[in-house]
Amino acid sequence: MAVVNLRRLASQISRNPSLSHSFRATIARSSASSVTSSTPTSSAKVSDRIVNLFAIDPDGHKRGVIGLSGQTLLKALTNHGLIDPASHRLEEIDACSAECEVHIAQEWLEKLPPPTYDEQYVLKRNSRARVLNKHSRLGCQVVLTPELQGMVVAVPEPKPWDIP
Incomplete structure (x- = not known):
């Protein structure tokens, strides 16, 4: 319905000579892009991103945890209740407190x-011994890709100050 209305508007605008050429071109492009975006494409399937x-x-x-390609590991783990979403509100490294630390199996680290x-x-700042565990990564910094299908991660126990 919206596409039909947009096409009708575009045809009315194209017949009006008082409108600028650039404005008419913009309307024509937007109506063409809405037509192509309304038709489903195979790359737009969510199932392709799982x-x-x-x-x-x-x-x-x-x-088992299901995530989407392009999503962070943190988001996938919080969606499945493995990490408390309130413990890590921002997915920015500057605000990170390592509450989303996970341990990743060696074959997946590579x-x-x-x-x-x-x-x-x-x-390192948040580890107890101030030594970096080579399997530790921040879930907020790991972006899921199709190559990570089947990855195994361990969610460690909360640190003592996080336990209510």
């Missing part, structure tokens, strides 16, 4: 981009 993961919870139980200096700093 990334299935496995998470080991603090009790040692293996749980498929991830290396941690940034900032990520390493936050992990």
